[in-house]
Amino acid sequence: MISTRAGPPELLALDWGTTSLRAFLMRDGKIIDTRHSSHGIQHLPEPGTAGFELAFAQIATDWLQKWPQLPVVASGMVGSAQGWREAPYVRCPANAQTLAAHSVCVPSGLGPDVLIAPGVLFDQADQIPDVMRGEEIQIAGALLQKPQWAARSCIVLPGTHSKWVQIESGKIVSFATYLTGELFAVLRKHSILGRLMPVSPEDKAEPDAAAFELGLATARDSGPGDFPHQIFATRTLGLTGRLPHASLADYLSGLLIGHELVSGLAHATKQDDIPLILTGDAALCRRYALSLSYLGQPDCTVLENTAPAGLWDLARAAGLMS
Amino acid sequence: MISTRAGPPELLALDWGTTSLRAFLMRDGKIIDTRHSSHGIQHLPEPGTAGFELAFAQIATDWLQKWPQLPVVASGMVGSAQGWREAPYVRCPANAQTLAAHSVCVPSGLGPDVLIAPGVLFDQADQIPDVMRGEEIQIAGALLQKPQWAARSCIVLPGTHSKWVQIESGKIVSFATYLTGELFAVLRKHSILGRLMPVSPEDKAEPDAAAFELGLATARDSGPGDFPHQIFATRTLGLTGRLPHASLADYLSGLLIGHELVSGLAHATKQDDIPLILTGDAALCRRYALSLSYLGQPDCTVLENTAPAGLWDLARAAGLMS
Numbered sequence: 001m002i003s004t005r006a007g008p009p010e011l012l013a014l015d016w017g018t019t020s021l022r023a024f025l026m027r028d029g030k031i032i033d034t035r036h037s038s039h040g041i042q043h044l045p046e047p048g049t050a051g052f053e054l055a056f057a058q059i060a061t062d063w064l065q066k067w068p069q070l071p072v073v074a075s076g077m078v079g080s081a082q083g084w085r086e087a088p089y090v091r092c093p094a095n096a097q098t099l100a101a102h103s104v105c106v107p108s109g110l111g112p113d114v115l116i117a118p119g120v121l122f123d124q125a126d127q128i129p130d131v132m133r134g135e136e137i138q139i140a141g142a143l144l145q146k147p148q149w150a151a152r153s154c155i156v157l158p159g160t161h162s163k164w165v166q167i168e169s170g171k172i173v174s175f176a177t178y179l180t181g182e183l184f185a186v187l188r189k190h191s192i193l194g195r196l197m198p199v200s201p202e203d204k205a206e207p208d209a210a211a212f213e214l215g216l217a218t219a220r221d222s223g224p225g226d227f228p229h230q231i232f233a234t235r236t237l238g239l240t241g242r243l244p245h246a247s248l249a250d251y252l253s254g255l256l257i258g259h260e261l262v263s264g265l266a267h268a269t270k271q272d273d274i275p276l277i278l279t280g281d282a283a284l285c286r287r288y289a290l291s292l293s294y295l296g297q298p299d300c301t302v303l304e305n306t307a308p309a310g311l312w313d314l315a316r317a318a319g320l321m322s
Numbered sequence: 323m324i325s326t327r328a329g330p331p332e333l334l335a336l337d338w339g340t341t342s343l344r345a346f347l348m349r350d351g352k353i354i355d356t357r358h359s360s361h362g363i364q365h366l367p368e369p370g371t372a373g374f375e376l377a378f379a380q381i382a383t384d385w386l387q388k389w390p391q392l393p394v395v396a397s398g399m400v401g402s403a404q405g406w407r408e409a410p411y412v413r414c415p416a417n418a419q420t421l422a423a424h425s426v427c428v429p430s431g432l433g434p435d436v437l438i439a440p441g442v443l444f445d446q447a448d449q450i451p452d453v454m455r456g457e458e459i460q461i462a463g464a465l466l467q468k469p470q471w472a473a474r475s476c477i478v479l480p481g482t483h484s485k486w487v488q489i490e491s492g493k494i495v496s497f498a499t500y501l502t503g504e505l506f507a508v509l510r511k512h513s514i515l516g517r518l519m520p521v522s523p524e525d526k527a528e529p530d531a532a533a534f535e536l537g538l539a540t541a542r543d544s545g546p547g548d549f550p551h552q553i554f555a556t557r558t559l560g561l562t563g564r565l566p567h568a569s570l571a572d573y574l575s576g577l578l579i580g581h582e583l584v585s586g587l588a589h590a591t592k593q594d595d596i597p598l599i600l601t602g603d604a605a606l607c608r609r610y611a612l613s614l615s616y617l618g619q620p621d622c623t624v625l626e627n628t629a630p631a632g633l634w635d636l637a638r639a640a641g642l643m644s
Contacts, residue, residue: 179513192483256550259549
């Protein structure tokens with residue numbers, strides 16, 4: 001139910017990724033209604049532009065009939081080369097103003113245009129280049145929560161392609177992607193490491209915390225290059241009976257997250273003790289926070305979904321609201 | 323053609339792996355005839371024991387009709403739980419005598435039994451357990467070539483599951499597996515890292531040596547845990563146009579081999595400057611030798627296939643030859 005007693009909505013914000021579409025009706029920076037659809041950009045009802053228009057119409061028609069002048073903003077893979085309209089990457093350093101200045105417009109088919117945010121590119125000589133798309137909006141939302149984070153902080157977004165993002169003077173100055181989640185999925189499904197794991201894991205079974213911590217400890221004690229050896233333990237700990245087969249996925253998960261954290265912390269805290277902020281999937285953020293604590297880094301802040309706040313900030317920076 | 327003018331053969335030696343079967347007719351430690359079949363243990367003409375007997379008969383019947391008393395030895399996956407008969411792992415430290423003492427016999431169906439070598443297990447508390455099967459025979463063969471290697475050396479067997487093996491007093495005392503080859507195949511085929519690589523790479527095209535070296539250099543400069551980040555460059559170096567798409571596989575290969583070498587060298591040369599020996603696939607060994615040289619380790623020895631010599635050593639240790 002929409003609660004619009006305080007007045008009409010001021011923004012329709014879309015978080016549009018690969019596998020899902022989330023729509024937020026907002027007023028004064030706050031969510032007054034939320035809708036969800038499975039029409040991620042790889043799961044559209046039709047191919048091409050018509051598919052985007054149809055997916056948008058299905059989620060937003062009645063809202064726009066009621067408030068036809070509502071500004072609409074979007075972030076995520078909807079702005080990729082495979083999206084509704086490509087919003088090319090902007091270079092670091094970047095903040096909401098940079099993103100707004102490089103957003104692109106596409107006709108929604110329902111009246112208002114949709115303003116689509118660009119992704120961000122990190123590309124400096126002698127360093128590994130990197131890209132993000134969607135996370136930059138979550139970051140803009142996170143930075144609204146505490147002014148001192150904007151001065152200097154490290155924001156971590158765990159996931160299939162985890163991001164470690166360095167913030168200085170309110171801007172994304174550099175970042176690094178870790179393929180942690182994808183490595184876990186690919187190794188479990190397609191490599192010898194998944195062979196001993198039960199085919200039908202009991203999803204409701206408690207994870208084996210000791211096996212997960214063994215993975216973390218192995219990562220903590222690793223030297224450069226040790227990764228391709230340490231993952232083989234996912235098999236040999238099972239072969240030798242040191243871990244039950246049902247716990248091998250927990251070991252692998254701990255090892256992968258551990259490697260990401262060891263490397264991410266080393267780069268993030270190179271300069272000084274900067275605030276560490278986790279945002280994204282809540283269960284995964286909790287797992288990361290526990291792992292950080294295990295590795296001696298108990299001080300981090302876990303945020304709820306910051307994408308709506310970031311989209312609000314983008315719309316404000318773009319001058320879409322009076 | 324068999325050259326048996328110097329006398330009849332003394333041994334039929336089988337190198338029987340997952341994808342192929344190689345048979346060597348030997349005398350006085352030397353090969354006098356070689357045969358090859360595609361009947362690896364996962365490609366038998368029939369399932370089960372009958373399949374092994376048939377594959378053996380197809381490659382060896384005329385030899386055994388001529389020399390019915392010929393002793394037969396075998397190594398590799400033929401001794402695994404999925405093999406002809408399981409030869410359970412023996413623990414480190416292990417040499418040819420240990421292997422001979424724990425070999426198992428299976429009737430060949432053609433007269434003589436087949437003596438199958440066990441694999442080797444490294445299993446010490448607080449260290450990652452490890453297993454090998456087949457490489458222990460290649461190692462026995464390598465150690466015959468130079469007596470001082472037996473005193474102390476490190477033998478590297480590059481491949482899908484590379485092995486770094488520490489030798490002391492003629493025995494395998496410890497070893498570590500690196501999933502280098504499997505990681506390359508799985509990441510290229512099943513992860514986002516393969517997306518930009520050409521679908522039909524021109525196999526005859528020269529590899530991009532500069533891209534390969536960029537991968538090596540990235541691995542050389544890595545800190546603990548950096549691997550899941552550095553592999554993402556396989557995508558971003560293509561996205562940003564820093565590398566042509568056809569060179570991305572070379573970068574990934576250099577990165578993976580580099581990680582293995584950085585870690586392997588750190589553990590192998592912890593004590594002192596021990597001899598480093600490469601054995602296995604000739605092209606891959608050359609690639610490893612060049613990479614070692616790039617990483618400042620030019621002194622290594624590359625050996626041809628040492629499995630036949632190792633099988634000879636096993637048969638001698640088992641007392642199969644007069």
